[in-house]
Amino acid sequence: MLDIAPSILAADFTRLGQQVSDALATGVKRIHVDVMDGRFVPNISMGPFVVKWIKPLVAKAGAILETHLMIVEPEKYIHDFVKAGADLVTVHQEACPHLHRTLQQIRELGAKVGVALNPATPLVMLEEVLGMVDLVLVMTVNPGFGGQEFIPESLSKIARCRKMLAEHKQPHVDIEVDGGITAETIAPASRNGATVFVAGTSVFGGKASVADNIATLRNAVGS
Secondary structure, X not given: OOEEEEEHHHOOHHHHHHHXXXXXXXXXXXXXXXXXXXXXXXXXXXXXXHHHHHHHHHHHOOOEEEEEEEOXXXXXXXXXXXXXXXXEEEEEHHHOOOHHHHHHHHHHXXXXXXXXXXXXXOHHHHHHXXXXXXXXXXXXXXXXXXXXXXXXXXXXXXXXXXXXXXXXXXXXXXXXXXXXXXXXXXXXXXXXXXXXXXXXXXXXXXXXXXXXXXXXXXXXXXX
């Protein structure tokens, strides 16, 4: 199954509830919240209150609310995001000197576990924790800003990640890709093993409706 995860980073925050509802009405099963602190990445975005505000909409639709913590010391804030309603919490390997402990913390709080890698971080950095995760997020841009172009070399990394998961008997683990996902890039990412596609600008941007934008992405992968 292939999932599109609309990222509210690109949404119109004056109409956030409506835009989330529009996305959920198309049948998407994930809403993606990008959390940035201005330290781990050069931008500041949103916190637990936004998760709390949109959680009822996501829960009513039977979807997953996932938070992508692009922050330093994520272990200090995981509880707050899970309490606010996050169903899945993704942390960056680069921000977690004690990654095993941080992933364990997410699981103990009752959320699903995700771990992300920046474009220049090798996959081997995750090898020791693959048995602990529900999702591996392969960044396909350098994190911090929406609207960037997909890094072509990411395709090989996605394929190698899928192979590594199979070798570790973890074929059920999702590979999520985040950054530059458009009608042109979603199909090759899918062919190389990605199963979840974070899409911000290509869902909430442009003149077309949210529903039409999501339909365009689905049509590009025949889903």
